[in-house]
Amino acid sequence: AQSVTQLGSHVSVSEGALVLLRCNYSSSVPPYLFWYVQYPNQGLQLLLKYTTGATLVKGINGFEAEFKKSETSFHLTKPSAHMSDAAEYFCAVSDYGNKLVFGAGTILRVKS
Amino acid sequence: EAGVVQSPRYKIIEKKQPVAFWCNPISGHNTLYWYLQNLGQGPELLIRYENEEAVDDSQLPKDRFSAERLKGVDSTLKIQPAELGDSAVYLCASSSPGLAGGNDTGELFFGEGSRLTVL
Numbered sequence: 404a405q406s407v408t409q410l411g412s413h414v415s416v417s418e419g420a421l422v423l424l425r426c427n428y429s430s431s432v433p434p435y436l437f438w439y440v441q442y443p444n445q446g447l448q449l450l451l452k453y454t455t456g457a458t459l460v461k462g463i464n465g466f467e468a469e470f471k472k473s474e475t476s477f478h479l480t481k482p483s484a485h486m487s488d489a490a491e492y493f494c495a496v497s498d499y500g501n502k503l504v505f506g507a508g509t510i511l512r513v514k515s
Numbered sequence: 516e517a518g519v520v521q522s523p524r525y526k527i528i529e530k531k532q533p534v535a536f537w538c539n540p541i542s543g544h545n546t547l548y549w550y551l552q553n554l555g556q557g558p559e560l561l562i563r564y565e566n567e568e569a570v571d572d573s574q575l576p577k578d579r580f581s582a583e584r585l586k587g588v589d590s591t592l593k594i595q596p597a598e599l600g601d602s603a604v605y606l607c608a609s610s611s612p613g614l615a616g617g618n619d620t621g622e623l624f625f626g627e628g629s630r631l632t633v634l
Contacts (some may be wrong), residue, residue, distance in 0.1 A: 407557075412555070437622070439625075444577070444627070444630075445627055445628075446519070446608075446625035446626050446627045446628055447558070447606070447608075447623075447625040448624055448625070449623075450622075452622060453559060493557050493558070495557075502560060502563070502571065503548075503560070504560075505557030505558050505559070505624055506557050507555070507556055507557050508555070508557050
């Protein structure tokens with residue numbers, strides 16, 4: 404069975420600083436990996452996904468993530484944080500689409 | 516293209532009362548999901564439909580929860596009777612088959628959720 408661990412339930416960065424949100428996964432098969440963002444009182448929106456191919460994946464709003472099989476990680480990064488990035492971020496793993504399992508989420512706070 | 520539509524957005528009920536949530540998925544999406552999101556946690560799958568068939572309902576508490584998707588389009592999730600611990604956000608999502616090979620890549624499209632408060 405798949406599982407996801409997100410290190411740090413809260414992350415705080417200054418505006419313009421690097422954003423790094425950590426995600427480690429467990430999967431018995433080569434996984435599909437996702438990052439979703441959730442703004443207050445809204446549903447989840449896909450930021451980016453890894454299925455096959457290039458391990459560095461670029462998403463919307465300047466985010467990117469790198470699939471590292473040896474480390475079973477899929478950390479999310481953004482070079483320069485913006486106030487509008489403040490939200491909750493969820494990492495998720497899927498075994499070829501049969502079931503999407505989410506991590507507990509990381510709340511990103513951006514300080515001015 | 517219209518997204519996943521859920522109603523109601525908010526619902527407050529007394530414990531032991533029934534409640535129902537409705538979801539209309541994106542047109543053409545044959546897979547529909549209901550997720551439960553407790554405060555401070557990630558979404559957890561309750562039930563997954565492929566067209567009108569429930570293919571994964573292992574996490575649905577069947578003593579009080581029920582769901583249906585009669586015509587393979589919109590879906591209803593019901594709780595009867597509601598308990599205090601059911602206070603949460605109920606998310607609906609849909610997906611469609613992927614690209615070449617027909618495999619679903621697992622990308623889900625979510626509605627805004629229905630927030631339930633049980634008093």
